[in-house]
Amino acid sequence: MRNLHSKNTVRYYLFIVIILAFFFFSNDFGLIDVQKTAIVMAVGIDREEDSFILTSQIAIPQSSKQGKTTETVQLVSRGKTVAAAFEEINAKTGWYPKLVFCNLIILGSKTAEQNVFDALDYFLRDEYLSDDCLLATCDGLAKDILNVTALVDPSGATAMQKVLSPHAERVGAVLPSTLREFAIGYFSDSRCGFLPIIKTEPQQEKIDGENNSSSQGSPSDKQSGGNGSDAGSGSGSGSSVGSESGSDKSGSGGESGSGGEQKKNDKPVFSAGETALFLDGKRVEKLTREESFAFSAVTNSLRLANYSVPSSDNTCTLIIKQNQPKTKLSVGKNDRVCLKISVVLTAGVSDYSKSQDLMNISDAGDLPRGVLQTAEKKMSAEITRVFDKCRLSGCDLFGIQERLTKYEKEHADRLADTALVGAIVDVEVRFRNVR
Known part of the structure; x- marks a missing residue:
């Protein structure tokens, strides 16, 4: 018996080598032929009657000899289905769209008016697209949002992903959602979910007296440089008129000229503080920035989040170190x-919005009387308000139906249609000093 196994050992190893060689030579190892493949980084979906309009942001690799970074282009295609629209990219350009690097899907306002899963079903079926792909919506056309050249990054998709980053979620600035999370909510008993609303905002807001100070071209304006502008606007870029005069005197070219500086200041930034609520795949309600932050305090884990509390003569900004949310459901009488x-x-x-004395500045742990109580009432x-919006729109974001099914099974079927509408909510918020 041992001799039989020893004779077949070579055959076993040979068979294993053949299998490994087959897997090795049949795998592409994630390598992409850039001459034949369109690397899709983001997709915008709009609707026009019974057609889908896709805006695909495609990365175009540049030669390393040129010293340029990867550029992006937007390709617009149309089809009765999302798959047909993607196929049109291949017909127009000869590139085959590959979604393995797609990290963002934006839904236009017309798409959100109807069931968004008419379009998202394709991405759920695509085995190459990650379920962690970010999902967002906008108030206008998704095509217009993707065509924006933002200040922080030449690629609009990359700039939007930074706004929807996990860090922004931890500080309560945004409520991001992935394709997997949104699909879980849609196919659950509540059939609801939420998506962040992507918007563009001007890089620089006008300040009272800005035009007068700029037209005078005072030395203080020139010395201020980029201190009053956002990050990435370039050093020594003060107000547009002041920098223009300085550029003319120095004779420097490129972006330091008046045209380049003005063009740079015109680039917007993205924000996603507001949140859209969805029921049965359709957008039905919207949460403001403050309401989105409050919902984050109930559902997410906040770290180092700022929360401003106004008063009659001062405004105090608190930094939230951590939060401990707890939700309990019960069925009472009737x-x-x-x-x-x-x-x-x-x-x-x-x-604080006003200066403090030295003792209060050095001992940051002491809070003025009434600040925590005001913060508790405000939140x-x-x-x-968030719960009232969910009740009126029918979005069960607080999971009442799910909790009924888990913990109150005998009441789940009977109260399925009236649980959210007739629910009594009791909110208790307590701020405690970090010290």
């Missing part, structure tokens, strides 16, 4: 659903 939302936030002082009212 089958009335009760939802208790409690949030404990550990916070300290970050800044409690914001959470209540």
Whole structure:
């Protein structure tokens, strides 16, 4: 018996080598032929009657000898289905679209008016697209958003991904959603979800007296340089008129000239503080920035998030170190659903709108009397407004139906249609000093 196994050992190893060689030579190892493949970085989906209009942001690799970074172009295609629209890219350019590097999908306003999964079904079926692909919507055309050249990055898709980053989620600046998370909400019993609303904002806002100071061209304006402008606007770029005169005197060319500086200042930045609510795949409601932050405090883990509390003579900005949300559901008499939302936030002082004396500055742990109580009332009212919007729109973002199914099975079927509408919500917010 041993001799039989010893004779077949060589055959076993030979068979294993053949199998490994087959897998080795049949795998592309993620390599892409850039001459034949369109590397899709982001997709915008708009609708026009019964057609889908796709705007694909495609990366075009540059030669390393030229010393240039990868450039992007936007290709617009149309089809009765999303798959047909992607196929049109191949017909127009000879490139085959590859979605393995696609990290962002934007839904236009017309697309959000109807069931967005008419379009998203294709991406769920595509085995090469990651389920962690970011999903967002906008108030206008997705094509226009993707065509924007932002200040922080030449590629609009990359700039938007920075706005939707995990860090922005931790500080409560945005409520991002991925394709997997949005699909889970849609196919659940509640059939609801949320998406961030991508918007463009001007890089520089006008300040009172800015035109007068710029026209005078005072030395202080020239010395201020880029201190008053956003990051990435270039050094020594003060106001547009001041920098223009300085450029003329120095005779420097390129971006330091008046035309280049003005063009640079015209580039917008992206924001995604507002949140759209979806029911049955259709957009039905919107949360403001403050309401989105309050919902983050209930559902997410906040770290180093700023929260401003106004008062009669001063505004205090608290820095939230951590939050401890807790949600409990119960069914009372007459089958009335009760939802208790409690949030404990550990916070300290970050800044005041007015100057403080030396003792208060050196001991940042002491809070003025009434600041924490005002913050508790403010956030409690914001959470209540979020729940009221969910109730009126039918979006069960707080998971009432899911909790009924898990913990109150005997009431789940009977209260399925009335649980959210007739629910009693009790919100309790408590801020405690970091010290």
